[in-house]
Structure formats: C-alpha cells, structure tokens
Amino acid sequence: MGKARRTALITGGSGVVGRAVAEELRDHHVIALGHADTDVPEADEVHHSDLSRPLMGLDERLWHELAERVDVVVHSGALTDWGQEPARYQAINIDGTARAIDFALAACAPIHLVSTCFVRAIENHPIERLRPGNVVTPYIWSKLESERLVKESGLPHAIHRPTNIVGDSFTGASSRPQIVQQLSDWMTRGKAPYFPLHPGNLMDFVPLDVTAHAIARAVEADELDGRLFWLTYGDEAMTAEEALEIVHDHARDCGREIDRIRVVDATAPLPVALERVPPMSRRYLQVLIDTSEVTHLSGGVLPSSLGELRDRLGVPKVSDRDAYRQSLRYWSRQRTEGNEPA
Numbered sequence: 001m002g003k004a005r006r007t008a009l010i011t012g013g014s015g016v017v018g019r020a021v022a023e024e025l026r027d028h029h030v031i032a033l034g035h036a037d038t039d040v041p042e043a044d045e046v047h048h049s050d051l052s053r054p055l056m057g058l059d060e061r062l063w064h065e066l067a068e069r070v071d072v073v074v075h076s077g078a079l080t081d082w083g084q085e086p087a088r089y090q091a092i093n094i095d096g097t098a099r100a101i102d103f104a105l106a107a108c109a110p111i112h113l114v115s116t117c118f119v120r121a122i123e124n125h126p127i128e129r130l131r132p133g134n135v136v137t138p139y140i141w142s143k144l145e146s147e148r149l150v151k152e153s154g155l156p157h158a159i160h161r162p163t164n165i166v167g168d169s170f171t172g173a174s175s176r177p178q179i180v181q182q183l184s185d186w187m188t189r190g191k192a193p194y195f196p197l198h199p200g201n202l203m204d205f206v207p208l209d210v211t212a213h214a215i216a217r218a219v220e221a222d223e224l225d226g227r228l229f230w231l232t233y234g235d236e237a238m239t240a241e242e243a244l245e246i247v248h249d250h251a252r253d254c255g256r257e258i259d260r261i262r263v264v265d266a267t268a269p270l271p272v273a274l275e276r277v278p279p280m281s282r283r284y285l286q287v288l289i290d291t292s293e294v295t296h297l298s299g300g301v302l303p304s305s306l307g308e309l310r311d312r313l314g315v316p317k318v319s320d321r322d323a324y325r326q327s328l329r330y331w332s333r334q335r336t337e338g339n340e341p342a
Contacts, residue, residue, distance in 0.1 A: 005029055008219060009070045009109075011051065011100055012077030014040050016165065016174050017114055017215075020208050021074055024216030031066060033058075033077065051077050051096025056103060067106040072219055075100040075150075076114040078143070082179070082287070083135040089142035097146040101153045110156035110224050112215060117161040117204075117232050119144040121297035129297055134290040156224040162211050162231035163302060169207035169316075169323035172330030179287070180205055180324075181331055186284050187244075188251045188328070190258035193277060195240060196266035196289045198296035202237035207323035210306070210315060217313035233320050234304030242321065250328040266292045 006028050012018040013032025022030045022042035032040040033049035033056060040046045047066075050057030058066070077100070079092040097113070104111040118140045121130065130137050150157050166181070167174040177185075186192060211231050218229060240263045251258045264271055266289050274282050295302075309315040 006071040007031060007069050008072045008074060009033065009066060009103075009107075010043070010074045010076060011049065011056065011096075012075075012114075013043055013046065014038065014175075015076060015080075016176055016178065016208065017162070017211060018074075018076045019175050020212035021076065021215050021219075024212045025219060027220065028072075031070065035077070049077070051099060052091040054099070056096070056099045063103070064106075067103060070103075070107045070109050073100060073104045073107070073109050073111045074114070074215065074219060075111055078114070078146075080139070082139050082290075084138065086138045086141070089138050093139075093142035094145045094149070097149050101149060101155065104155055105153070110158075110222070111150060111153070112219055113146060113150045113157065113159045114215065115143045115147050115159050115161050116140060117163045117230060117302050118294045118298060119147065119161065120299065120302065121294045125297070131290065131293060134293060135287060136290050136294050140294065151226065158218055158224050158227040158229065160211075160215050160218070160229045160231055163204040163206050163233070165208055165211055166205045166320070166323050167207065167327035167330055168209045169318040169320075169326065170209070172323070172326030172328070174208050174327070174330075177331050181327060183284060183288065184247055184250075184324075184328055185331070186281070187247045187261060188254065188256065188258070190251070190256060191281050192261050192284070193272050193281070194264045194270070195244060195261050196270065196285060196292060197240050197263050198266050198292045198300065200300035201240070201292055201295045202233075202235070202301050203240055203243040204232050204234070204237040204295070204302050205243075205320050205324055206231050206233065207318060207320060210318060210323075213315045214306075214309050214313070217309070217315060221313060223313075228305075229309065230303045230305040232302040232304045233306065235301050236304070236306075236320070237301070238321055238324075243324065246321065246324055246328070250325065250332070253329075254332060 014034030032043035
C-alpha cells in the first residue's frame, strides 16, 4: 500500500510563497488560509483567515475541525511590506506566529516557519547596529521574534530563511511582483542616478520555484529537529554589476536606451545627496541603502543551504541570473497586457 496522503495547512496560502508551496505539495491535501484573497487554485480547500485575530480569524468550530485533520503546518503568513509601524508587525508576524503555534500544538503537528535570511543582521548582534529609521528593521525584528517563538514552542520544527524572491526561473512568473521587481522597474525607466551598495555585498535573489521546491521537499521528508535552511545563493550570487547589466539589457529590450547605472559606496558621501533627488527616487534609493546595510551586517555574502538541498532533497540547480531576467520580462508582459495586480 502507498503512503497515506497527509494534510498540510499553509498560512499565508494566498501569498506569493504560500501559493507556490501549495502547488509543490501535490501529494498532500492542502488547506490554504488566505487573508486578502481566497482564490487559491493551487490548494484543495481555502478558508479566510486573519492572523492578527484570535484563532487566526477562524470560527471556533472550524479551528477545531481543521486541527483534527491537519498533519503539518507551513507558516508563511506574514506582513512583508517594509516600513510599517512596529505594532502592525507585532500583531501579524509575532502574535500571528503564536496563534499558528497554538494551532499546531492542538493538531499535534510539526511546523515549518518561513522567515527571512536578513534576521542574520541582528540575531547575534544588538539591533541598534542598524541605522535609526532603517525601513527593514521592524520587519526583521518581527521575524526573529517569530523564530524565537517557534524554537521555544516544543514543537518539531524547521525554519526556512529565503532571501529576496524573484519569479519562477523558467517563466519569470509569480502571483505578485516583489520588491526586487519594483526597484528593477524604477531602474529600467532610467530613474536611478546611481546604485548605492556597501562594499563586498552580493545581490542574492532566489527564484520562486527554488524556494517552493526547498520548502515542499523539506515538508515531505519531515526535515525537522530545529533544522535551519538558508534559501540563498551565498557565494554563487551575482554581483551588483551583473544585476545592473541585466537591468540595462532589459531596458534596451523594452525600447529604452538608459545610461549605465554606476555602483557607488553606500557608506561614502553620495554623488547626489538624497535631498536633491526627486521624492519617489529618494524613497527607492533609501530602500537600497537600508537593504544594503542589512546585507552588509549579515556578512555581505549570505550563508546558503542550497548545495545540501540539491544533493539530499533534489532541489534543482538553476540560474539566479536567468530567473531575474525572466522575472523582468514576465512583469513587463503583464503590464503591456494589463494583467498586473493593482
């Protein structure tokens, strides 16, 4: 007889990562909890949820009924937009993780937490190392606190730390554009006066399909016991010059001739002071500076588990460069065809 089909509950099931993981867990009955959207064709069933509310926003009867059925929890639900008030991250990311843990305890189910690689900047160092006002700080603080809750829960667990996500490595597709895409679109329009970067940083992007493969295979193999997976390219990641060359080529493919963007030291006086840059571009440059600082304080070159995941769990070895190119092309087509999410 074959192995019994297990039931997996995915919080954040309507999000970019949640949907991709749901599609990969083909041998599971997948229950997706979605907040803004309950149209998740990749899942077998979908329920509206709100991690900031008791019982994850489920009614008590449904909460208990799901706890009776679920065998494993993938907690990918989170507020991932940067620059929000700390209270919002507390309510959704930290308190929401506590609620996901309560559910997993009731279900006697292990939990896989989707965190972020950027907690490395503060996990062994005081958070005050980051610039006051860094837009990423409240987010990574909340994810590190979420990790702490999972580690202290007593549950069998694994923690997955992806870097910035780009689209599928073959198609470029994702359900929504991510921060890398938004910044790349700005650069493609010729709006970037320069590219600020801390010396030694690499541009670490992970394709969506690699992320989903890694998490799903770990779920299927019951990779638990507090395992920590770095879903990053590490020293295989591209340089800023390589990434900007891809941006330049994409702009040309779109019929735009833009000047080559110069990489400058984010720790030195900037060629054009931020206060002299138009407001929208100023915001994008500040995001680049802040994320560069976080990467720098994470070591510049991130740890990576992809070698191990390729060897043991069959996660495919694909090009992050090609995935980046395909992502730019995919969302360019979506905009042209009027299909980009509002």
